[in-house]
Amino acid sequence: MEEIRSTMEDHMNQMADLIQKISGELRSSFAPARDNFIGFFHAIDWKEPWLMGLLGFHFLLLVMFLFTRKNVNFQMCLFLLALSGVFLAERLNRFLGNHWQSFATQNYFDPLGVFLSVLWSGPLLIIAMLILVNTLFSLCHLIVRWKRAELKHRARLAEKKTE
Numbered sequence: 001m002e003e004i005r006s007t008m009e010d011h012m013n014q015m016a017d018l019i020q021k022i023s024g025e026l027r028s029s030f031a032p033a034r035d036n037f038i039g040f041f042h043a044i045d046w047k048e049p050w051l052m053g054l055l056g057f058h059f060l061l062l063v064m065f066l067f068t069r070k071n072v073n074f075q076m077c078l079f080l081l082a083l084s085g086v087f088l089a090e091r092l093n094r095f096l097g098n099h100w101q102s103f104a105t106q107n108y109f110d111p112l113g114v115f116l117s118v119l120w121s122g123p124l125l126i127i128a129m130l131i132l133v134n135t136l137f138s139l140c141h142l143i144v145r146w147k148r149a150e151l152k153h154r155a156r157l158a159e160k161k162t163e
Helices: 002-043 049-067 072-087 089-098 114-162
Strands: none
Touching: 049 072, 049 114, 072 089, 072 114, 089 114
16 A cells, blocks of 8 residues: 555656646746847837728727627628738738828838738637627527527417317
8 A cells, every 4th residue: 555655656756747737838938038028029110100090990890899789780781891801911911011201200011011911910800709709699699589489389389279
């Protein structure tokens, strides 16, 4: 019995060491990503009018999503609009990269499209996912209503047959 206990304690100590090593590696590997994000955030002049307009546009889309969440047809139009914006992001990045002097103080539009992906496509994809989840909940609610109506209809038919 003592042998099993010591083996279990050794195994638990090995597992604790392994978990400490993994958590230490995870914490240290997130540091460069955090530093890159902070550098990205500080490299942007957030007071530029076009950036404030872009953030306002995304906020407006989010508010429209919230106020029209019961209108499935409008939500689908908003969903297609958001996904169309993501689809056109590469062309938009190329166009804005060629004409950045007319509206910005620096060229944010790199050939890989990182800036536009983060500030244009990212929020649009989040809004599209919210619309999709809302639509799935609406469909589930509709299926439940349909099934209840079907059961009520069957009960009425059964009631008529027994009369």
